[in-house]
Amino acid sequence: DGELDNGKQHGQLVIRPDVGLTAVLLARAVERQPGLDQRLKSGAVIVVRLDSDAQSGCVRTILSKCAIGKKATENISYIGNQASNFYLIEGEKSDRNLVRTSDLSLALSQGVTIIGLVDPKNTTLPQLLLDCAECELVLDKPDPAAITLALSYATEWTFIPDLAPETAELVTPTDLVASVRPNWSHEDAINHIRKMVSQRAKDGT
Numbered sequence: 001d002g003e004l005d006n007g008k009q010h011g012q013l014v015i016r017p018d019v020g021l022t023a024v025l026l027a028r029a030v031e032r033q034p035g036l037d038q039r040l041k042s043g044a045v046i047v048v049r050l051d052s053d054a055q056s057g058c059v060r061t062i063l064s065k066c067a068i069g070k071k072a073t074e075n076i077s078y079i080g081n082q083a084s085n086f087y088l089i090e091g092e093k094s095d096r097n098l099v100r101t102s103d104l105s106l107a108l109s110q111g112v113t114i115i116g117l118v119d120p121k122n123t124t125l126p127q128l129l130l131d132c133a134e135c136e137l138v139l140d141k142p143d144p145a146a147i148t149l150a151l152s153y154a155t156e157w158t159f160i161p162d163l164a165p166e167t168a169e170l171v172t173p174t175d176l177v178a179s180v181r182p183n184w185s186h187e188d189a190i191n192h193i194r195k196m197v198s199q200r201a202k203d204g205t
Helices: 017-031 055-067 101-109 127-132 144-155 173-179 186-203
Strands: 005-009 012-015 045-049 086-090 113-118 135-138
Touching: 012 017, 017 055, 017 135, 017 144, 017 173, 045 127, 055 086, 055 113, 101 113, 101 127, 113 127, 144 173, 144 186, 173 186
Parallel strands: 045 113, 045 135, 086 113
Antiparallel strands: 005 012
16 A cells, blocks of 8 residues: 555645556456466566556556565666566567576576566567466556546545546546646546547547
């Protein structure tokens, strides 16, 4: 509790809305894999396929602060000299700078948990990681309930899921960040989300 704290607002603990949304979607994906929550702490090799490239930093925050603990590191090249039980590998746009096979082999031999992140923009993970992965977690597109939870976590407002499903699935984590303001109501936030999604549709982006 509070690991994803983004500070206090009006005396209340709040969670960044983009992190909150991604946390809901990640939790759903983990729940679809029985026992995975425990295996994450004991040498699992997992590929996480993101719905949005904006989720990458959010997943990094969630995993490093909640799933494994304070020893988490993002850089597998440190495996030989840093005590850690968790490594996060983010896909590259090309295969030029991928993690070395020797580093991955060492990680596997030491039983650390390895998680590879792939965003929708054709990023590439090391083939050895893909070969060893015991499962893939696929983050679904947002739905009204997930957005409602994320906004509630961030603001402690009482929300009802009044976004249409076809609108909700087009919402990005950064849309939620842009829609939470200290002087706005939850109606203001939802209206702003609708406006951004509508504008992107008009712009064809």
